[in-house]
Amino acid sequence: MQLGDENSADSGTLLALSDLVLRFKGHKNDVLDGVSLTVKRGEVVCVVGESGCGKSVTAMALMDLLPAGSATISSGNLDACGLNLDLTSTCLPSEMRGNRIAMIFQEPMSSLNPSFTIGDQIGEAVLRHKGGTRTQALDRAQEMLQRVGIANPEQRLSEYPHQLSGGMRQRVMIAMALANDPEILIADEPTTALDVTIQAQILDLIRDLRDETGMGTIMITHDLGVVAEIADTVAVMYGGQVVEQGAVGEIFNNPQHPYTIGLMSAMPRLDNPVGRLAIVPGTVPTIANMPQGCRFRTRCVFATQACAERPKLSQIAPEHDVACHYAPLEVNVSVAI
Amino acid sequence: MKHDLIIEAIDVVKHFGDGGNWLSKSPVVQAVDGVSLQVRRGETFAIVGESGCGKSTLARVLMRLLSPTSGSVLFDGKEVSTTTGAALQSLRREMQFIFQDPFSSLNPRMTVGKLVGEPLEVHAPELSAQQRREKVADLLRKVGLRAEYAGRYPHEFSGGQRQRIGIARALASGPRLIIGDEPVSALDVSVQAQVINLLGDLSRDMGLTLVVIAHDLGVIRHMSDRVAVMYLGRIVESGTTEEVYTSPRHPYTKALLASIPTMGGKQGDRKATVLGEMPSPSAPPSGCRFHTRCPYAQAKCKTDAPALQGAGTDDHQVACHFWETIPNEAVIAETPQKTEAVEARFALYRNATDGGTVTHLLNQSTKRN
Ligand SMILES: Nc1ncnc2c1ncn2[C@@H]1O[C@H](COP(=O)(O)OP(=O)(O)OP(=O)(O)O)[C@@H](O)[C@H]1O
Ligand SMILES: Nc1ncnc2c1ncn2[C@@H]1O[C@H](COP(=O)(O)OP(=O)(O)OP(=O)(O)O)[C@@H](O)[C@H]1O
Ligand code: SF4
Numbered sequence: 200m201q202l203g204d205e206n207s208a209d210s211g212t213l214l215a216l217s218d219l220v221l222r223f224k225g226h227k228n229d230v231l232d233g234v235s236l237t238v239k240r241g242e243v244v245c246v247v248g249e250s251g252c253g254k255s256v257t258a259m260a261l262m263d264l265l266p267a268g269s270a271t272i273s274s275g276n277l278d279a280c281g282l283n284l285d286l287t288s289t290c291l292p293s294e295m296r297g298n299r300i301a302m303i304f305q306e307p308m309s310s311l312n313p314s315f316t317i318g319d320q321i322g323e324a325v326l327r328h329k330g331g332t333r334t335q336a337l338d339r340a341q342e343m344l345q346r347v348g349i350a351n352p353e354q355r356l357s358e359y360p361h362q363l364s365g366g367m368r369q370r371v372m373i374a375m376a377l378a379n380d381p382e383i384l385i386a387d388e389p390t391t392a393l394d395v396t397i398q399a400q401i402l403d404l405i406r407d408l409r410d411e412t413g414m415g416t417i418m419i420t421h422d423l424g425v426v427a428e429i430a431d432t433v434a435v436m437y438g439g440q441v442v443e444q445g446a447v448g449e450i451f452n453n454p455q456h457p458y459t460i461g462l463m464s465a466m467p468r469l470d471n472p473v474g475r476l477a478i479v480p481g482t483v484p485t486i487a488n489m490p491q492g493c494r495f496r497t498r499c500v501f502a503t504q505a506c507a508e509r510p511k512l513s514q515i516a517p518e519h520d521v522a523c524h525y526a527p528l529e530v531n532v533s534v535a536i
Numbered sequence: 537m538k539h540d541l542i543i544e545a546i547d548v549v550k551h552f553g554d555g556g557n558w559l560s561k562s563p564v565v566q567a568v569d570g571v572s573l574q575v576r577r578g579e580t581f582a583i584v585g586e587s588g589c590g591k592s593t594l595a596r597v598l599m600r601l602l603s604p605t606s607g608s609v610l611f612d613g614k615e616v617s618t619t620t621g622a623a624l625q626s627l628r629r630e631m632q633f634i635f636q637d638p639f640s641s642l643n644p645r646m647t648v649g650k651l652v653g654e655p656l657e658v659h660a661p662e663l664s665a666q667q668r669r670e671k672v673a674d675l676l677r678k679v680g681l682r683a684e685y686a687g688r689y690p691h692e693f694s695g696g697q698r699q700r701i702g703i704a705r706a707l708a709s710g711p712r713l714i715i716g717d718e719p720v721s722a723l724d725v726s727v728q729a730q731v732i733n734l735l736g737d738l739s740r741d742m743g744l745t746l747v748v749i750a751h752d753l754g755v756i757r758h759m760s761d762r763v764a765v766m767y768l769g770r771i772v773e774s775g776t777t778e779e780v781y782t783s784p785r786h787p788y789t790k791a792l793l794a795s796i797p798t799m800g801g802k803q804g805d806r807k808a809t810v811l812g813e814m815p816s817p818s819a820p821p822s823g824c825r826f827h828t829r830c831p832y833a834q835a836k837c838k839t840d841a842p843a844l845q846g847a848g849t850d851d852h853q854v855a856c857h858f859w860e861t862i863p864n865e866a867v868i869a870e871t872p873q874k875t876e877a878v879e880a881r882f883a884l885y886r887n888a889t890d891g892g893t894v895t896h897l898l899n900q901s902t903k904r905n
């Protein structure tokens with residue numbers, strides 16, 4: 200992620216999304232309120248935040264996969280694959296999708312077709328983008344299954360999705376996404392439905408592929424543990440805004456935003472458990488009830504009138520940006536008990 | 537040492553399916569296959585394990601929502617696995633269930649007041665309508681909801697609030713034991729913490745015993761006094777949570793703990809990763825059921841099923857032939873020390889959420905940006 204840099208002509212940058220503002224039809228409030236993300240070659244960027252904060256919508260919007268006509272984009276620019284797209288009027292050309300930018304969806308079962316074999320589905324993805332013969336496509340499919348650690352790949356090619364376990368289906372999704380050597384992989388909660396032992400295998404796999412191919416990855420998750428395990432850089436989202444972003448070490452060892460600190464305090468720990476968990480009070484407001492300014496202010500214990508004005512995402516340390524009027528808290532706030 | 541037990545399972549087996557007949561073979565699912573456990577009065581006891589290992593089935597047998605294929609369940613020392621009629625009715629008052637999914641476990645056409653009041657109609661028919669309403673208001677307040685919510689419907693509430701409604705409903709009959717099947721798994725971290733705190737408060741203040749099923753090992757560490765780790769229908773390790781987490785002795789427990797991504801460890805330095813997936817409970821491996829995935833498996837593991845045996849201390853039990861020869865090392869990475877400034881920031885946050893008075897030293901004209 201390129202920090203504090205509006206113009207990402209940097210040669211290592213694979214994708215730069217800036218200032219995406221999106222509203223669903225029939226709503227009076229923006230769901231995404233100025234989201235920016237940058238991915239460099241060989242980098243894993245994790246987008247983290249609670250349910251409904253706009254992680255999937257961000258990914259779907261930049262891939263142009265939201266239902267046609269369901270949303271309006273009032274601001275947003277996408278720099279990727281040598282193109283510079285004004286998202287308010289254009290969108291990602293469909294031939295880029297699944298080819299140079301690939302996506303793994305949140306629900307693996309609903310994105311595999313139950314009535315086609317695994318081989319047909321991966322092969323079809325290869326044929327569509329790479330061309331060649333059916334045999335070549337099936338060979339590629341088999342190679343990919345092997346790469347993602349599926350035993351007996353030749354036999355699996357002729358099986359149907361329901362014959363595979365959840366962990367295997369998720370690997371098939373990854374194999375399919377990676378079959379055309381994409382430059383960028385967008386993975387939406389790729390391990391959330393899986394057991395931890397399988398999750399560990401998938402995370403290892405994504406890391407290996409990144410090292411091998413230099414692919415850039417946007418990984419969406421709500422699990423801070425997963426983020427710590429795999430991210431190079433992290434964007435923390437709340438209510439359609441990126442509230443904090445930076446190098447993974449910065450985010451975990453020097454969190455600055457009250458929401459990030461709240462999330463970390465609320466997470467039950469494996470080592471030395473505390474008596475009572477600190478909480479983030481209240482719940483995420485609905486889009487209709489989302490406050491203006493800092494959208495976290497209705498749940499923030501440090502909020503003041505000033506927070507009705509939106510705090511800018513700005514640098515607080517090297518490779519570290521935060522959007523809070525009162526960061527760093529230990530300098531600007533005191534609490535008496 | 538003799539403990540005061542509230543519920544005890546003795547060699548409980550629960551198989552599904554009858555094996556079919558000579559025309560169509562349908563395999564028997566050995567969901568729970570010989571589980572014994574003892575839950576002490578007032579404690580929080582956790583059952584942990586991967587999807588499909590039999591946690592929910594075991595909980596349903598304990599709750600007498602399913603009857604076991606064989607074995608017994610004792611509640612207050614009395615056999616309950618065959619209880620029916622009025623005795624079952626009164627047993628139902630003593631133990632209550634909290635479900636994973638706060639969305640589908642509440643009837644959408646009933647008001648909150650009706651949902652929470654319904655168990656009272658059954659278990660406390662002597663109450664007048666007015667007394668019942670007061671009791672419902674009381675229960676709602678106890679779980680941190682406003683009494684006025686009684687007139688609203690479940691869809692008007694968030695996930696965390698619905699889980700509170702489920703808890704209020706479970707408390708209505710005045711149970712002594714509550715079994716929660718993944719009670720916080722569907723909730724976001726920030727809301728999850730609120731519900732975990734609530735359950736902790738309730739169990740302490742009301743002297744409740746909790747049995748909690750979860751697959752999140754952080755949640756278990758935080759909530760429970762003792763824990764049993766299940767793998768393919770059997771308990772492979774049990775003990776105090778502290779001991780099982782800091783000194784796991786079963787290779788499966790080690791692998792499970794090592795698989796959890798933590799905020800503490802360095803990237804990619806996982807100590808043990810189990811390969812492959814859990815075999816099907818309709819065709820479990822012979823001998824030790826973990827042998828197909830165990831890095832320490834030897835010939836004996838394929839043929840002999842290891843029994844749970846004492847592993848050093850009083851409470852700690854492990855079912856592995858070779859637990860004594862497998863190195864006993866910590867697998868959970870410790871969280872690195874925070875710097876002073878970050879420590880101060882977290883303390884400010886905690887004090888402020890605990891109701892401390894916040895003063896802003898920064899005046900508005902000099903605020904950032
Ligand atoms: N097609 C749609 N029409 C209207 N609102 C939508 C649509 N899709 C998503 N939303 C809303 O947009 C918000 C953001 O949703 P999104 O799916 O991006 O959340 P998320 O961060 O991915 O959450 P989760 O962790 O639950 O997947 C939510 O409030 C959701 O209800
Ligand atoms: N009514 C049933 N009929 C047949 N098989 C069943 C039935 N209920 C559960 N099973 C099977 O028994 C095994 C154990 O299931 P159970 O629901 O107890 O697992 P679990 O540990 O609770 O898993 P999860 O974490 O996914 O909830 C699974 O293989 C499941 O498919
Ligand atoms: S800007 Fe204000 S409301 Fe937002 S996080 Fe900072 S203190 Fe809280």
Ligand SMILES: [Mg+2]
Binds near residue numbers: 254255256305387
């Ligand atoms: Mg999503």
Ligand SMILES: [Mg+2]
Binds near residue numbers: 591592593717
């Ligand atoms: Mg279950």
